[in-house]
Structure formats: C-alpha cells, structure tokens
Amino acid sequence: MKQFRDLLLSEATYKALDKLKFETPTPIQAESIPVALDGRDLIACAQTGSGKTAAYVIPLIEKLLLDEEACGLVLAPTRELAKQISDVVHELTIFTPSISQAVLIGGTDMERQLKALRRGPRIVIATPGRLTDHLRRRSIALDYAKFLVLDEGDRMLDMGFAPQLDVILKYLPKSRQTLLYTATLPANVKQLAAKYLNHPIHISVGPTSQPV
Numbered sequence: 485m486k487q488f489r490d491l492l493l494s495e496a497t498y499k500a501l502d503k504l505k506f507e508t509p510t511p512i513q514a515e516s517i518p519v520a521l522d523g524r525d526l527i528a529c530a531q532t533g534s535g536k537t538a539a540y541v542i543p544l545i546e547k548l549l550l551d552e553e554a555c556g557l558v559l560a561p562t563r564e565l566a567k568q569i570s571d572v573v574h575e576l577t578i579f580t581p582s583i584s585q586a587v588l589i590g591g592t593d594m595e596r597q598l599k600a601l602r603r604g605p606r607i608v609i610a611t612p613g614r615l616t617d618h619l620r621r622r623s624i625a626l627d628y629a630k631f632l633v634l635d636e637g638d639r640m641l642d643m644g645f646a647p648q649l650d651v652i653l654k655y656l657p658k659s660r661q662t663l664l665y666t667a668t669l670p671a672n673v674k675q676l677a678a679k680y681l682n683h684p685i686h687i688s689v690g691p692t693s694q695p696v
C-alpha cells in the first residue's frame with residue numbers, strides 16, 4: 485500500500501496529515517492524488533466515506549502552494565456537504581495559512597460571505613445556486629479559478645443544477661484543471677464530463693451503482 489510520503493507532498497500538508505492521524509491514503513486518495521498532482525483532469529467514482537474529500541483537497545492545496553495567483557473552486561450540491569468540505573479544507577490548511585477559504589451557501593449571512601470574498605480566498609466552496617447569485621451581483625470573479633472540483637456530480641445533476649453549472653463554467657478560465665467526483669456514472673454525468681473535462685483519467689474505487 486502506498487504511503488502519503490510516497491506522494492511527495494509539502495511538509496505543511498504532511499504536518500496536517502500527522503495532526504489528523506491520517507497515515508495511509510485510502511484507495512481513492514492513492515489513485516487520485518498523483519493524477520491530480522500531474523495536472524490531469526479526472527473522473528473519480530467514489531462514495532461518501534471513501535476519503536474522497538481529502539483526495540481532491542490535498543492536491544488542490546499543493547497546486548495552490550505552487551501557483552500563488554491561482555484559486556480553486558469546489559462545487560457541492562448541498563450546504564451540508566459544502567460545510568463538511570470546508571472542515572476538511574480547514575484541517576488540511578492548518579499549517580498553510582496563506583490558503584484561505586470562503587464558503588458560499590444559501591441560508592447563511594450574505595454579508596459574512598461578501599466579507600470573506602473581499603479577503604481574496606484561495607479556495608471557494610460553493611453550492612451552484614448561491615455561487616450564481618454572487619456572480620450576478622459581481623461579488624466574485626473566477627478568472628483565476630484554475631482548479632475546479634465538482635463533488636457529487638451525479639447529485640448536482642439530480643438536484644437540477646445543470647443550468648447553474650452552465651452559467652458558472654462560462655466564468656472560469658478555459659485553461660484549468662477539472663476534477664469530477666461522483667458516486668454513480670449515468671449518461672447525464674458522462675455528458676457533463678464530456679462538456680467540461682479535457683481528456684480525463686478515469687478512476688473507480690469501491691462499488692458504483694448505475695441505474696438500469
């Protein structure tokens with residue numbers, strides 16, 4: 485089994501992993517981290533509980549440490565998932581204070597979100613609805629969002645977020661890296677990948693259930 489040390493991460497990330505007592509990468513982490521660090525687009529089929537969040541947050545932090553003008557955008561279908569992702573980002577950036585974050589979700593104080601945006605976050609975690617609100621009021625620009633993660637892609641489509649994704653993707657730079665995480669891979673998710681990903685590497689870990 486691969487160890488985190490084999491993945492050649494920054495010392496700050498190793499310190500954060502030690503603090504979390506994460507010793508061995510989960511299968512999705514062992515497979516996706518090298519691909520993401522290599523700059524490739526990725527479709528990863530993985531369930532909640534597989535360690536998928538750290539599988540993309542770790543390489544995202546590494547990329548942002550290397551490219552100081554770049555930002556990362558993580559889109560999630562629900563507020564709850566966005567908050568969980570934010571917790572993982574917080575834990576993994578504890579020794580990299582330059583990697584700040586903002587969480588843009590519905591049902592929470594807009595003023596607080598605007599304040600967080602004014603500070604120039606390096607990682608934005610958002611639900612598609614709230615992010616499109618911010619884009620409309622021009623409180624966020626995504627010109628430097630060179631890293632995009634679509635988490636729970638299948639659920640985002642099930643929840644009817646395809647039109648918002650179309651809007652959001654128009655604001656992102658063409659030259660970017662896109663990572664798509666999904667529990668299942670039905671035709672609509674494949675179409676989403678074909679539309680927004682560039683020659684992705686395909687990874688599948690654990691059971692994937694496909695509707696008949």
Ligand code: AMP
Binds near residue numbers: 513531533534536
């Ligand atoms: P996730 O699938 O991202 O929701 O993660 C599920 C759980 O696995 C979370 O409670 C994480 O803290 C934990 N976890 C993630 N990666 C590791 C790891 N490499 N070693 C131990 N626990 C982990």
